[in-house]
Amino acid sequence: MSKYYLMPFNFCRLSNSNELIINTVGDYLILPNGTVKDIIKRNIQKKKDSELYLDLLSNFFISETPINPLIDAMAIRYRTKKESISNFTGLHIFAITLRCDHKCDYCQVSRQSQDFKEFDMSLEVIEKSIDLMLKSPNDCLTMEFQGGEPLLVFDKIKQAIEMTKLKNSVTNKKITYVICTNLTHINNEILRYCKDNSILISCSLDGPEFLHNYNRIYSNNSYKSTIAGLRLAQQFLGEDRISALMTTTSKSLTFPLEIIDEYRKNGLKNIFLRPINPYGYALRTQKNRYTTKQFIDFYKKALNYIISINLRGEFFVEDYAKIILTKILTPFSLNYVDLQSPSGIITGVVVYNRDGNVYASDESRMLGEMGDGKFLLGNVITDNYESIFYGSKSSMLSKYMCNEALAGCNRCPFQIYCGADPVHNYATQGDLYGRRYSNAFCERNKAILTFLFELMNQDNDVFEIFKSWVLN
Secondary structure (H helix, E strand, O other): OOOOEEOOEEEEEOOOOEEEEEEOOOOEEEEEOOHHHHHHOOOOOOOOOHHHHHHHHHOOOEEOOOOOOOHHHHHHHHHHHOHHHHHOOOEEEEEOEOEOOEOOOOOOOOOEOOOOHHHEOOHHHHHHHHHHHHOOOOOEEEEEEEOOOHHHHHHHHHHHHHHHHHHHHHHOOEEEEEEEEOOOOOOHHHHHHHHHOOEEEEEEOOOOHHHHHHHOOEOOOHHHHHHHHHHHHHHHHOHHHEEEEEEEOOOHHHOHHHHHHHHHHOOOOEEOEEEOOOOHHHHOOHHHOOOHHHHHHHHHHHHHHHHHHHHOOOOOEEHHHHHHHHHHHOOOOOOOHHHOOOOOEOOOEEEEOOOOEEEOOHHHHHHHHOOOOOOEEEEOOOOOHHHHHOOHHHHHHHOOOOHHHOOOHHHOOOHHHOOOOHHHHHHHHOOOOOOHHHOHHHHHHHHHHHHHHHHHHHOHHHHHHHHHHHHO
């Protein structure tokens, strides 16, 4: 028996007769089946198994002393993984109107007719929300306008941006402006303002015409309006200033390749394969219901196709995989709300609703519109920054925001790459803590992470493709 000390790590078996071990800072090794047992029983010999022994030692899986001499370096790496906590809230979403010209079945909010102006955010609420946003300790903020359809109130977007610029002349924060739109109301005047003020555009594109129109109900042809707006925006702003998001409905599951080709056809270099929100208004119709397994099958087919595109020399990225791969292959962690621990709600994102209510996340706002104020933090008119961000509600939610303290997560090898999502737990399972064995969030992320590790281990060319995604 060798004389070495075990450092904290978890493991799982992959489908290709290998074992995956991951430690608390995200270092990983893929080993033949049975190796973990040998590690634990101290059967790895320094001379006989020199390469494996040194790999385990250098990657903080074992130590030759009770306290590893590089423990401080390990602590620095762990702090780097959790850096977003010290920055605090960076994404500030302004739900500036509930009015919309579409009637999408998967819409997660209670959209209103485009004629009902009482569902717009007032200038008082806009100003109070901006004041709260600028009090964030984060020096880099994103001010994102959502709806409804925010371009129905573009005059208010302009007022909000000009007000923010004036107030920010004192705070001097770096602010990125984003408008999430269906593009049906985009025009030269709006795009000229966006170009002059470095505003990013995010739109919805669900795939080819037959699929997009099936998912996104509009009085005219939603697909044609979207594509026309997309091309106009690309001409004005450049292809790198406009992005697209797709939402997977049950009909989408049959057409992963066609969806990807639609993005490529329209000059888009990336796609985010996004499942539908599994609760609330989004599940009003049967066409939005499918199992996690069905989505995983869809995702794997799509990702394999994207890899084949890259192997042929065309650079094209799947964004969710890129986020996870950044966590795996670098010391850093992207500020993606769903994959943070502590959870990205409050610490990474808040939503200012059109009525002044402040919610812990966009999904929280959806629950609020349905009459459930579980994640309502306060109101910009009646509450101050401290009571909203550090008050009793935020304090209560913080108990459920660390996956390190959640049963099931605490022994999962993917813990360092994953996050805690009390909103999903509450909405789908009825409590903030959640039950990992029947949790769709957990099932989906474990399946995708396992698939990514298997792909990297099987083919070095795929590994090089993944590295290129992370570096760009």
